[in-house]
Amino acid sequence: MATKHRAAPFLGILLSGSLLLTACGGGGESEEPAANELYKNPVTLTWWHNASQDGPGKTYWTKVAKDFSAAHPTVTIEIEAIETNQLQRTRLPAALLTSDPPDIFQAWGGGEIREQVEADYLKDITDQVKTEVANIGSASEIWQVDGKQYGLPFRMGIEGIWYNKDMFAQAGIAAPPTTFDELNDAVTKLKAINVVPIALGAGDKWPAAHWWYNFALRACSVDVLKKASIDLTFDDPCFVKAGDDLKTFIGTDPFQKNFIATPGQNDPTSANGLLANGKAAMELMGDWNKGTLETVAQDPAKLTKFLGWFPVPAISGSAGDPKAALGGGDGYACAKNAPAECVEFLKYIVSPEVQKAYAQTGVGLPVAKGAESGVEDPALKSILDATSSATYVQLWLDTAYGSTVGNAMNDAIVAIFAGKGSPQQVVDAMKSAARK
Amino acid sequence: MTSTQHLAGGATASPARPVYRGSGRAAETRRKWYEIIGLTTPAIAVYVMFVLVPMGFAVYYSLYRWRGVGPPTQFVGFDNYVLAFQDPIFIDALRNNAIIVVGSLLVQGPIALGVALLLNRRFRGRTVFRLLVFVPYVLAEVTVGIMWKLILTDGGTVDALLKSLGLGSLTQAWLADLDVVIWTLLFVLTWKYVGFAIILLLAGLSNVPAELTEAAAIDGAGWWQVQRHITLPLLGPTIRIWMFLSIIGSLQVFDVIWVTSVPAVRSLGASGTMATYMVDNGFFARLWGYGNAVAVILFVISFVAALLFQRFLLRRDIEGAITRRVG
Numbered sequence: 001m002a003t004k005h006r007a008a009p010f011l012g013i014l015l016s017g018s019l020l021l022t023a024c025g026g027g028g029e030s031e032e033p034a035a036n037e038l039y040k041n042p043v044t045l046t047w048w049h050n051a052s053q054d055g056p057g058k059t060y061w062t063k064v065a066k067d068f069s070a071a072h073p074t075v076t077i078e079i080e081a082i083e084t085n086q087l088q089r090t091r092l093p094a095a096l097l098t099s100d101p102p103d104i105f106q107a108w109g110g111g112e113i114r115e116q117v118e119a120d121y122l123k124d125i126t127d128q129v130k131t132e133v134a135n136i137g138s139a140s141e142i143w144q145v146d147g148k149q150y151g152l153p154f155r156m157g158i159e160g161i162w163y164n165k166d167m168f169a170q171a172g173i174a175a176p177p178t179t180f181d182e183l184n185d186a187v188t189k190l191k192a193i194n195v196v197p198i199a200l201g202a203g204d205k206w207p208a209a210h211w212w213y214n215f216a217l218r219a220c221s222v223d224v225l226k227k228a229s230i231d232l233t234f235d236d237p238c239f240v241k242a243g244d245d246l247k248t249f250i251g252t253d254p255f256q257k258n259f260i261a262t263p264g265q266n267d268p269t270s271a272n273g274l275l276a277n278g279k280a281a282m283e284l285m286g287d288w289n290k291g292t293l294e295t296v297a298q299d300p301a302k303l304t305k306f307l308g309w310f311p312v313p314a315i316s317g318s319a320g321d322p323k324a325a326l327g328g329g330d331g332y333a334c335a336k337n338a339p340a341e342c343v344e345f346l347k348y349i350v351s352p353e354v355q356k357a358y359a360q361t362g363v364g365l366p367v368a369k370g371a372e373s374g375v376e377d378p379a380l381k382s383i384l385d386a387t388s389s390a391t392y393v394q395l396w397l398d399t400a401y402g403s404t405v406g407n408a409m410n411d412a413i414v415a416i417f418a419g420k421g422s423p424q425q426v427v428d429a430m431k432s433a434a435r436k
Numbered sequence: 437m438t439s440t441q442h443l444a445g446g447a448t449a450s451p452a453r454p455v456y457r458g459s460g461r462a463a464e465t466r467r468k469w470y471e472i473i474g475l476t477t478p479a480i481a482v483y484v485m486f487v488l489v490p491m492g493f494a495v496y497y498s499l500y501r502w503r504g505v506g507p508p509t510q511f512v513g514f515d516n517y518v519l520a521f522q523d524p525i526f527i528d529a530l531r532n533n534a535i536i537v538v539g540s541l542l543v544q545g546p547i548a549l550g551v552a553l554l555l556n557r558r559f560r561g562r563t564v565f566r567l568l569v570f571v572p573y574v575l576a577e578v579t580v581g582i583m584w585k586l587i588l589t590d591g592g593t594v595d596a597l598l599k600s601l602g603l604g605s606l607t608q609a610w611l612a613d614l615d616v617v618i619w620t621l622l623f624v625l626t627w628k629y630v631g632f633a634i635i636l637l638l639a640g641l642s643n644v645p646a647e648l649t650e651a652a653a654i655d656g657a658g659w660w661q662v663q664r665h666i667t668l669p670l671l672g673p674t675i676r677i678w679m680f681l682s683i684i685g686s687l688q689v690f691d692v693i694w695v696t697s698v699p700a701v702r703s704l705g706a707s708g709t710m711a712t713y714m715v716d717n718g719f720f721a722r723l724w725g726y727g728n729a730v731a732v733i734l735f736v737i738s739f740v741a742a743l744l745f746q747r748f749l750l751r752r753d754i755e756g757a758i759t760r761r762v763g
Contacts, residue, residue: 089719093504119506203698258590261612261698269589403722404503411525411703418614418704436501436519436723 043339044076048092048105050084050330055291056361068348075341088112089403096121096335103338104346107151107331109142110229110395111402116333122150123334128343132350136367142395143331152350155364156329157287158387159210159312162379166306167195167281176310180249183313187254190281199280200255201264201271206398208259208417209410210284210326211249212426213397214312216242218320222392229400232434234427238319243423245315246416256280260418265292272296276303284312286328287365287383309379311386323391328399329367401430408433491735494728502725516729526730528705529713532618536709537686539622540629541679547626548633548678553663555634556641566638573631581695584624585611588696614706617697621707625692629685633678640674641667673753680745687738690715710734 047065051057058081065077080102082091087106095101096116107113107122116122126149133140133149143151163176171190177183190197202208217225220238228234256262256274265272265285272289274280276297283289290307297303314322332349334342348354352370359366359374365384366374375384387393398406412429415421498516500508520526555566572580587593588610595607610620644667652662690711697707702716711734718727 085720089722093722093724097504097507115503115505121505203700205700205703208700258609258612260614260700260704261609261617263698269586403720407716407721414700414703418700420704433721436721436726 038340038344039072039074042074042076043341044078045104045339045342045345046078046080046102047345048080048082048087048095048102049332050082050087050106051363052081052083052087055363057363060358060361060363064349064354068345072341072344075345077345101335103342104332104334107143107333108399109151109153109329109331110400111406112399113143113150113333114145115402117145117148117150121336123336123338123343124148124150125152125334125343125346129347132347132368135352135369136350137369138393139329139367142329143333151331151333152346153329153331153367154349154355154358155288155331156327156367156387156393157365157383158325158327158390158393159214159284159286160309160325160383160386161282161284161312162275162289162293163282163308163310164275164278164280164306165308167193167278168308171195171281176308177313178310180313180315184249184252186282187252196256196274196280197282198254198256199262199271199274199283200259201262202255202259202414202417203262204264205410205414206396207264207271207285209398209413210396212242212246212409212413212416213326213394214284215245215249215315216397217312217324217326217394218242218315218318218322219245221319222321222324222394225394229395232401232405232430234430234434239427239430240423243413243416243426246413247423250417260414265289266296268296270296278302278306287380287387288363290377290379291363304377307379309382321391323389325386325390325393326396327387327390327393328396330364401434404436405430405433408436494731494735497725498729498732500725503722504724508725512725516726517733519726520730520733525703525705525708526710526713529708529710532705532707533687533689533709535618536622536625536689537683540625540682540686543622543626544630544633544682545675545679547630548637549675551630552634552637552641553667555638566635569634570631572628573635575628577628577691578695580624580628581692584627585696588620611697611701614701614704617701617707621693621696624696625686625689628692629682633682636678637671637674640671643674644670676749676753680742680750683741683745684738687741688734710737 047061049061051061061081062079065079069075069077084106088108092101092105096119101121107116113122129149129152132152136153139153139156140149143149143153161176167190168176168186171186171193173186173189177186187197200208200211216239219241220228220236224236224238228236228239256271256279259271262274263270267273268277271280271283272285272293273296275283276293277299293303293307294300311325332346334346350368352368355366355368355371356374358364359371360376362377362380365380365387366372372384375381394400398410400406401409408429409426412421412426415425416423497508499511499513501510501512501515502508551569555562555569575583590609590612594610598604598606608616608620611617648666648670649662652666657665688711689709693702693707693709693712694715697712699716699720702708702712708716710730714727714730714734717723717730
C-alpha cells in the first residue's frame with residue numbers, strides 16, 4: 001500500500017526533534033533594558049498570533065503593530081501568524097523550551113497559562129497592568145495564576161445558541177427558549193416541520209463536549225467548578241449528573257443524522273454549514289461564530305437576516321447558577337525575558353481605542369470598557385449584554401483543566417454521544433488523565 | 437583493520453604522495469578510502485543528525501512523564517509503554533493497522549497483478565491507461581483525503597450514485613458508522629496506492645525476457661500458461677519488494693487517515709492508526725513523553741517487521757547486496 005509514508009516517522013521525529021531546539025537555541029537578542037530606559041534602545045518584538053487566514057483579523061493586527069511602531073520608533077514588531085492548533089500545540093511549546101521564544105504570543109489562559117507559569121516562561125506583569133485589569137474586570141482573572149497577572153485578554157465572550165429566526169417562526173416558536181423544557185418543546189416543533197433542530201459538529205469532539213460542559217455548569221455549584229479548575233478534583237456527584245442529563249437530552253434525538261462524523265466549522269458539510277445554509281435551526285457555539293458562519297454561507301446577506309442568538313437555557317431546580325455562563329477568550333502574554341516594551345505593547349492592544357476598532361472588525365467581542373460601541377451586529381450585541389450580565393463566567397472546561405484532562409474528558413463525552421460511554425466513565429477518564 | 441592504518445598513515449603522509457604515485461596498492465587503497473569518506477560523510481552526517489539523534493531523543497523522552505513544559509524531570513521508566521498497551525484505543529489502533537496491512541496485500545496485490553498483466557499487452561491507448569492508473573498515487577495525500585471525505589459524506593456523491601443505480605439500500609454512513617469506517621478507509625487507501633503497485637509490477641514485467649515467452653509460445657504454451665509458469669515466477673522479486681514497501685507503509689500510514697476521518701471517530705478507536713494515535717496523544721493531549729513512547733513502539737514494530745520480511749522473504753533477492761561482502 002503506502003510507500004509515501006514519510007509523515008509518520010517525520011512526526012515521530014518532530015515530537016523529539018523539536019525538542020532538540022532546547023539544546024541548540026542560541027542566546028536571544030533580548031538584552032533587557034531597565035524599566036526606566038523604556039523606548040531608549042531599539043528593540044524588536046516578535047509577535048505570534050493566530051489570525052493566520054487573510055481577513056479583517058489579520059489585517060487589523062498588522063495595523064496595530066504599525067501604529068505602535070509609529071508612536072514608538074525604537075520598537076520594531078515582527079509578526080508571525082500561525083494557525084491556532086499548530087501555534088498552540090506545537091510551535092509555542094517548542095519555542096518556549098528554547099532560550100529564544102517569541103516576545104509576545106497568544107495565550108488561552110486557564111490550565112495552559114498555569115503550566116506555563118510553573119515552568120517560569122512568562123513575565124509577571126501584575127504591577128504594570130493594574131489600570132488595564134481594572135478596566136477589563138473579571139475576564140482578566142483567566143490570565144491570572146495565584147493572584148498574579150501573566151497575560152491580558154483582547155477577546156472574550158460567552159457561548160450560546162445561534163438560531164434561525166425564520167425557522168423558529170415557521171415552527172411556531174414564539175420566543176427563544178429560556179429553560180431546557182422549552183428547548184425540548186422547540187425541538188419537537190422543529191421536527192414537526194421537518195427541520196434538523198440542532199446542528200452538532202461532534203466530529204471535532206469539542207462542539208459535542210460543550211453540551212456536557214453546559215450541563216455541568218447547570219448541575220454544579222460555582223464553588224465546585226472553581227475548585228475543580230484549580231485542584232483537578234472531580235469527586236462531586238454533579239459531574240456524573242451532567243452526563244446523565246446529557247444522555248437524556250441526546251435521547252430526545254435533537255441532532256442531525258451521523259453527527260459523530262460532522263466537522264464543527266470551516267466547511268460546507270460542517271455543523272456551521274448546516275445552520276448557515278438553512279439546513280438546521282440551532283447550533284451551540286461561541287461568540288466567534290458569526291464570522292465562521294459567514295465563511296461557509298452560500299448567501300451571507302440572508303444569513304445576517306435570519307441569524308439570532310440566545311443564552312443556553314436554564315435547568316429548573318438544579319444546583320448551578322442559572323445566570324452562570326460558559327465562555328472563553330483569547331489573550332496575549334509576554335515571555336519572561338521579553339523587553340519591557342512588550343508589556344507596553346500589550347497594554348496598547350487592550351486599550352479602549354484599539355479594542356473599539358477591533359470590535360468594529362466584527363472578528364470578536366472586545367473586553368475593555370469603552371469599546372462596546374464598536375460592536376454593531378445585533379447578535380453580537382446580545383452576546384455582549386449577556387456576557388456583562390452573567391453572574392459567573394466559567395472558562396471552557398477543556399481549557400480550564402489543561403490539554404491532558406481536557407482531551408480525555410472530550411473523548412469520553414464523545415463516547416456518550418456515540419452510545420458507547422457512560423456518565424461515570426467521563427469522570428473516571430478525567431481523574432485518570434489528571435494523574436498522567 | 438589494515439585499511440584504517442593506511443588511512444591514518446595517509447593523512448600524515450599526504451605531502452609525500454607523489455613519491456608513491458603509481459607505486460602500487462597502498463596508494464590505490466588510500467585513494468579508495470578518501471573517496472569513501474569524502475562521498476559518504478555528508479550523507480552520514482545528515483543521517484546521524486536527523487535520524488539517529490532524534491531517535492535517541494525519542495527513546496530518552498519516552499522514559500519521562502513530560503508535558504512539554506520545561507525540561508523533562510519526572511523519570512517513569514517504561515510506564516508510558518505499559519500505559520499504551522493498557523489503553524483500549526491504542527489496541528484498536530494496532531488492530532486497524534493490522535487490517536490495513538493485511539487488507540492492502542490481499543486487495544491491492546491481485547488487482548495490481550491483473551491490471552499490470554493487462555496493461556503489459558499491446559493495445560491502442562495503452563500509455564493513456566498507464567498514466568490514468570498512476571494518477572491517484574501522484575495526488576497529495578491531503579488532497580485525496582479531502583476529496584473522498586466530500587464524496588463519502590452523508591448524501592454525497594457515493595450515496596447519490598448508489599441511489600440512482602437502484603441500490604439505495606446499500607448506502608452507509610461511510611465515515612460515521614464505527615463498524616464501517618475502517619473498511620471505507622481501506623478502500624480509499626487502496627484507490628490511492630494501487631497505482632504504485634501496478635507501476636512497480638509493470639516495470640518488473642518489462643524485465644521478463646521476450647525470448648522466454650516466445651520460446652514457450654513456440655512450444656505451444658497458451659497465454660495463461662505463459663503468465664503462470666514464466667511471467668509470475670520471474671516477477672517474484674518485484675512482488676516481494678512491493679509487499680515489503682506496502683507493509684511498512686501500512687504500519688506507518690498517517691495522512692489519509694488523519695484527513696479523511698474526523699477526530700471523534702478516531703478517538704473512539706474506529707479509524708485511528710498508531711501514527712494518528714501518536715499525534716492525538718502527543719500533541720493534542722499534550723503528553724509528549726507518552727507520544728514519544730508511542731513513536732518508539734511504532735518504530736520497533738516497523739523495524740521488526742522489516743527485519744523479518746528481509747530475513748525470510750527478501751533473502752534471495754538481496755543476497756550479495758546486503759547479506760554478503762561483495763568481492
